[in-house]
Amino acid sequence: MKKLGWGLVGGGEGSQIGFAHRAGSVIDGKFQFVAGAMDIDPKRAVEFGMAQGLDKDRSYSDWQEMLEKEKNRDERLHLVTVATPNVTHHTISKAFMEAGFHVLCEKPMTMTVEEAKDLVEVSKKTGQICAVNYGYTGYPMVRQMRSMVDIGDLGAIRVVVAEFAGGFMADAKDAENPRVRWRFDPTQAGMAAVTVDCGIHALHMACFVTGQKVVSVSSDFGHGIKSRQLEDDNLSAFRMRHGTIGRLWTSGLAIGRTHGLTLQVFGETGGLRWTQEQPNQLFWTPLNQPTQLLERGGNHLSKAAQRANRITLGHPEGMVMAFANLYRDLGDTITAMNEGNRPDELAGWYPSVEDGCHSIEIVQAMVQSAKRGSIWVKV
Amino acid sequence: MKKLGWGLVGGGEGSQIGFAHRAGSVIDGKFQFVAGAMDIDPKRAVEFGMAQGLDKDRSYSDWQEMLEKEKNRDERLHLVTVATPNVTHHTISKAFMEAGFHVLCEKPMTMTVEEAKDLVEVSKKTGQICAVNYGYTGYPMVRQMRSMVDIGDLGAIRVVVAEFAGGFMADAKDAENPRVRWRFDPTQAGMAAVTVDCGIHALHMACFVTGQKVVSVSSDFGHGIKSRQLEDDNLSAFRMRHGTIGRLWTSGLAIGRTHGLTLQVFGETGGLRWTQEQPNQLFWTPLNQPTQLLERGGNHLSKAAQRANRITLGHPEGMVMAFANLYRDLGDTITAMNEGNRPDELAGWYPSVEDGCHSIEIVQAMVQSAKRGSIWVKV
Amino acid sequence: MKKLGWGLVGGGEGSQIGFAHRAGSVIDGKFQFVAGAMDIDPKRAVEFGMAQGLDKDRSYSDWQEMLEKEKNRDERLHLVTVATPNVTHHTISKAFMEAGFHVLCEKPMTMTVEEAKDLVEVSKKTGQICAVNYGYTGYPMVRQMRSMVDIGDLGAIRVVVAEFAGGFMADAKDAENPRVRWRFDPTQAGMAAVTVDCGIHALHMACFVTGQKVVSVSSDFGHGIKSRQLEDDNLSAFRMRHGTIGRLWTSGLAIGRTHGLTLQVFGETGGLRWTQEQPNQLFWTPLNQPTQLLERGGNHLSKAAQRANRITLGHPEGMVMAFANLYRDLGDTITAMNEGNRPDELAGWYPSVEDGCHSIEIVQAMVQSAKRGSIWVKV
């Protein structure tokens, strides 16, 4: 079986997300890492690519060079991952799509709603995929949640509670650290800080699992470190299309919440609870029954969860495997497209350009609500 | 040592809170249960009292009879606990204070802010205590949290997150069950449902632990079961006197959250997390350090936590012991008052009539905010 | 309802077990604490009794005086708890039974098998109860385990794993501390140290839950602190009457295992796991099914577990409530005996004199096995 060629823009030396993409893409043997422009410094970019095993002529000094050369090769790249600073996501993703490449873009997909809508258009026009790396949706037990909601195990969903709260932004001494400071500088970070860095994942998961979009929000932005121009804590109420009540708390101030990504879904006939720190377990409580611990790899899980599973029950899988599931979905979809087949429906669970756009719309509404005294704003 | 006489109004057969008071009051041997009017049915009231070991002449048919007879006895009751339906709290507590008895009133202390302020006045005028049974504040590890905030272990408190969310009101079939339905009937329940039943505990704990009052709120009330007149889910943002950002989520729809009372406090230099389902442990994370598991009974705890402790490290204490700590505080305070001494400062940590009143003021502000589109309302 | 008179020998000031008995006995209002001789020092004994609210004439200077005076009273004690040093258990329990009092004796019931058998005889001859305070068997979820085994939910029991391992004896500096040192001095502690202090509870629980006796053992005793004459760590294999394979680990060296009492039972069709540090939950896994979290107070529990329950689901109960269940059992049994009725079968679940004796027999066999190179010894 010929492997699909894969390339990476950004995510160079010292970048953890870069490692996660390189590892996640190759785990199943579907993609081969063949091209990259991974550093803002042209020389380091070339050197780092070669250190990662790229051929010299496909280790590029910048994304423009990569785009130019790759689009003229016979053996084309099948997927390009964009893991550069947020402000460049729109330009780079657009350019690669327009040159005929499928794209997996890091979150947040864009800085503004306008840019996001533009990518939706470009994807439609070019027929190229622009997936968004909400990587946590790749966890088998998150997919199990979606399956259970889908088939009605919980009845109508009354409440969804999404949290992403850790202590990542809690050290006041870091306020001057450039790796943290840029997040609170509107010229680099855009309209929001912890909301686009963390909360956006939890929000997407609420949509992913319930199958609903957010229709309105009421938000309170907090500034635990007062000098910051953007929020480091956000509590938002929201409503979803089919009436589900939504609650979001995202914070960078929550010292001791190691990672703090948690999703709870409560319906008429049961409740689900999942947390990323223990991603192989899902707590499921049918109404008036004991709570059950559903284990990844167990034989009672949905087809979607089993498809996303790799190793046996009891052996933990981690975040890179979740990323690998997005790559598997994309690999299967791209292969089917290339062969003129209809992709497997479950392969279509990767986060789409529309999902990426919807998230930015929600964030914009939250920013407006927070500025206007927490009044309700339509998405 | 002569024990202090204690009496109970309400909390009769089948009432779990009645058991918790009877057990909690006697555990330390400071109080003796000597008088009661525990049932709304006069005959059952007398019989149940005698079945609990009361003397025939102090097992009363109703609280009015109890008040009349007890106020004329030489050997007076030292404390009366009021565990009757909420609508009667104000009348009964006031009557006992005016007759010269100290009172421990169940929560919510009253139905309205006006009634609450009246009890504050009556307590001041009569010199009688009117404590409120926020019983969870009696847990040693909750007191440890307060001590740690007090001495500055966390620096300035940036965020407090209070939750009380369980599945108690999630069964739609219960909507017709009288034991549940009254909570959503404004004529019996007053202005709010899950907020006064559950959320009020979490709110008081946020105040208790941070030592701050709530100054403003923005609330979203949800109705997961649509036929209900009052809320079964409430997400509120709030601000506290010294600038702390507050978050509250309380819900009766959260199937699988067995009890769901949780408090998290995040300051400049550390974070704390406590949950009632595992009340003997407190998670403490100093900034940039590993999380520590502080254990009730450990030798590193504050004086307040050690004072509230009974059995050795590793042997769990439960909710009744937390109640017992309020009784111990009240016993010590009343003894000191009777002897003309200044009570131990730590004995003064029981929730006061002002605390009970402040809670009602917050709830009223939340109701107004929720009605007016989640705008911010001053408390 | 007239309360039953209860007396306490030992368990005075500073004794935590004394507090647990005084609190546990009165929680349900069945017993009244009316007599005691709680300190080895006669003056302190009298004073401490009065400080606990005993009448002056029933606060005794020693157990002999208590026995003499109480046996001549019209209104007799219905139960005497013996919480004195282990070496005195046999003498005091025997004396009280022979004077016509029911006894609840702390564990280990005696120092030797001979003494234990003697108490069995005395109990039989006098018709007086001699219960043993394996207090942890009072936990509702431990009783649930027994019920589930009884009705066959697990099929035949293949393996039982009992652990009681903490860091209580791990501090070498404590080796000279008189409160610790006596446990390793054979003249005071008898034949074993951590095995009779801790392991004996876990062993009894294995018998209690499986309904089987131990028939043979192979033991390895360790001395983590080498100067000790008796073991501070014990690993034992054992076999039970109906073929169940047994495993015991008990240790005082396990720093960080806060309490460390755990019981696991594995049968043909399911497994159970319970730990004292979280006593309100029981993990139940039916073969090839997800694990369920059974919660104390839940509506799916056995009659025995519900009988032992006091407060609602989600509100934790602790160790004193477990003790209270033994007192409730004894109270119900004694009341039935006094009234000439047959006691409720479930009230008979308190640990009996035969149980106390069986434990000592097992310990003796373990000591012999350990001395003889871990060969198998019959019990």
Add this chain to the structure above:
Amino acid sequence: MKKLGWGLVGGGEGSQIGFAHRAGSVIDGKFQFVAGAMDIDPKRAVEFGMAQGLDKDRSYSDWQEMLEKEKNRDERLHLVTVATPNVTHHTISKAFMEAGFHVLCEKPMTMTVEEAKDLVEVSKKTGQICAVNYGYTGYPMVRQMRSMVDIGDLGAIRVVVAEFAGGFMADAKDAENPRVRWRFDPTQAGMAAVTVDCGIHALHMACFVTGQKVVSVSSDFGHGIKSRQLEDDNLSAFRMRHGTIGRLWTSGLAIGRTHGLTLQVFGETGGLRWTQEQPNQLFWTPLNQPTQLLERGGNHLSKAAQRANRITLGHPEGMVMAFANLYRDLGDTITAMNEGNRPDELAGWYPSVEDGCHSIEIVQAMVQSAKRGSIWVKV
């Protein structure tokens, strides 16, 4: 950077361990998967290799062909992983070493002590590595344990407690399932069942973390399913070189213990607890101090733990990452050997041929002890 060539024998379609090796070896980009003979059926072997992206001429029909062809290539394989049935480990590993290839052999390394000693000799003679895949030692927090023991954080180690107990062999209906049955057939499984399948990992970890060898054992083998010729449950006491007391429990009957690999180490000045189901956390309790939760990725960990870490704090890593650490160690060691350099000392933490041999010696002693009534047997 030129990648190192890697080949796989066994571990074909449907084999989970095969996937874990293929994924673990490539995650860091050090190895490239270039040759394989992964199925016992020659045709399937070739096809599966090609489906995994191998070149046609390096996808072999059996290991003999692979050996012949690969040893004559200019560009040689740098490492061959042997993941075939246990009975073939010795023959295949020996053949590859003798042909000049380094080997990573699955556990148990061999069926007998004689075979194991032979591999030690062959490795010495040929200068080829024969590592053993005790993959769990690759977890960063397991390496953290070893580092902490090494530098003396725990003082002298008093007790090590190793467990590997799950419900993998608990279903009696599986007794006839060929995938389970062979484990209990001495002609295929050798001298022991659950001990070599599971317990051997826990035993090696006890050695790995304490840096000590086992010197004597006393074992009790149980047969929960009576028809089995080999044990499905094993409780063993052991002693280590420097006096540490050892405890092992391994079982296939423990329904509900999802995976059940746990290691606890108790020294004079602290205790450690780790469990594979939550591999990113390590519980560390310094004597008389609160327990700390050490998190993988935290900035207080040892150099060895940091070297084994990939993604940031809070994002879980799973079992495949642990495997990847053994591959990283081997890659670094082989590269250094190839370049004539001294390998990084920490790269030498992979389990060696001597470790593989020592494990088989321990198992043999356990079998003898169990047969002879649990008497102590020297290793």
